[in-house]
Amino acid sequence: MTLAKPLPPVDAQSRHYWEACNEGRLVLQHCLSCGYVQHYHRVLCSHCAATDLVDLEASGAGSVKSFTVIRRAVSSAFDADVPYVVALIELAEGPVLMTNLVDSPLEDIAIGEAVELTFERRSEDINLPQFRLVGGTL
Numbered sequence: 001m002t003l004a005k006p007l008p009p010v011d012a013q014s015r016h017y018w019e020a021c022n023e024g025r026l027v028l029q030h031c032l033s034c035g036y037v038q039h040y041h042r043v044l045c046s047h048c049a050a051t052d053l054v055d056l057e058a059s060g061a062g063s064v065k066s067f068t069v070i071r072r073a074v075s076s077a078f079d080a081d082v083p084y085v086v087a088l089i090e091l092a093e094g095p096v097l098m099t100n101l102v103d104s105p106l107e108d109i110a111i112g113e114a115v116e117l118t119f120e121r122r123s124e125d126i127n128l129p130q131f132r133l134v135g136g137t138l
């Protein structure tokens with residue numbers, strides 16, 4: 001039996017974020033008090049605890065901070081994807097996301113390589129942000 005890929009929970013705190021993803025936008029939070037940029041959305045700035053946070057649309061540019069190649073899926077939902085890459089992507093704006101690196105030759109993936117944003121439509125409501133190599137470094 002093949003399981004369906006899991007979907008992230010959407011709640012009152014994350015709904016705005018997922019709605020932006022559905023429009024093909026990756027939205028971060030910018031703190032007007034200290035300038036810190038954070039991902040994911042929170043009630044408080046995780047740097048200074050201020051509450052004056054506004055949306056900041058990510059440029060989609062970033063670089064590979066770390067990665068691993070999954071060759072044996074942890075769930076049958078991902079059997080068809082192996083080998084696939086789980087990566088930490090450092091966005092040009094600062095935050096680091098754990099996500100997938102897709103459409104990229106495994107032999108070309110290295111720490112520091114530049115990436116760009118793409119999305120995987122996983123359901124009607126969930127459009128997952130992912131990244132792919134663009135060639136070169138950021």
Ligand SMILES: [Zn+2]
Nearest residue numbers: 031034045048
């Ligand atoms: Zn702050």
